[in-house]
Amino acid sequence: MTTASKPRSAYEKWQDGIDKAAGNAEWDIYDCEIRMAINEFDRHLSGTAGYFRLDWQLVKAMIWVETGAVSKKWRSNPMQIGNPGDPGLTSFLTGNEGGSLILPPVWQGRLTVGTASSFVSHNIRAGIGYLLMRMANFAIKNVPDTDTRTYEVTVKVGDNLDKIARTQGTTIESLRQLNPGAHMLRPGQVLKFRKAAMRKVIVGWKFITPSSVATYYNVGDSMYAKKLDYALSIIRKGKAAVCTQ
Structure with a gap:
């Protein structure tokens, strides 16, 4: 009598799919788009306190975990942000939670709920932007105006x-x-x-790791950090795409 093999778990089946992704060009088609998007955010945020360059391969791992090339969403919404009922995109684009400080000026007004749900380049930037918004530490501080002149006012009754x-x-x-x-x-x-205003500003950043991404970006998947770690380990072994600047 032979002992029946133990059924494979959902996570193990997911691992099988990721293993097959290694070396499959379809799973690597967004490498240059991810790196271009991260460069845009890096240039915009490099002057904020404590900012460190975002790891593009971690973002790629997020896309592999969120969808993957076998998903119907792969060609439109690979980061899954902007799906019906998902409040993440709206919270990022309204600016109420600091999204307007995160999004590079060139994308202000261009990135919308509609475009982020339809175009890969927009969706990737929406996902990165939302992630960075959740990782930023904000505070309301006194911000001097660009007008640096000193004025005088006489106190009245x-x-x-x-x-x-x-x-x-x-x-x-x-x-x-x-x-x-x-x-x-x-x-x-x-x-x-002197002219000034109290405004929300970025005062620091949380460390961006698979664990913190699972906490602040993803909702509902208890295996998210573990999946990110595994996908990232596979991606690290592969060859980085050569991207034109």
Whole structure:
């Protein structure tokens, strides 16, 4: 009597598909698009605190996990962002959560819900942008205006720092920096100010690893980090595509 073999798990079957992807040109067709997109984000975000270059092969592994060349979505929506009922794309494009700080200026207005769900180049940038938005640490801070001139305003009856800041296009923080002794205002007092505003800014970044991608990008797949690790190990062994600049 022979012992029946143990049925293969869903994860093992998925691994079989990834193993077959190695060396299959169809699974590598987005290499240059991914690298081009990451270069755009890198140039845009390189000046933010603590930013480090995104690993393009990790993004490729995300695409392999999200869809893969055998999926119907491979030719339109490989990163799966923008699917019906998925709030990720909307949250990124509205800018309420900081997406407008992440998306390179050249894509502002070009990348939409419609295009991100239909065109691969847009979908890849939407996925990368959403990932970076989730990995960024934001804070509301005093941001000086491009107008660096120092102005003066005379305090009137009923004025306070908040009222003066709002009417003069500056912030309480900026007023206090230029007028350290202005704890109690009096009519006739002259205050210095510079144009400024309180805005959301990027103050740092989380480490981007398969585990953190699974936490902040993916929802619902408990095996996501494990799959990313496996896909990435296969991709690392392959040859990188030669891309023209």
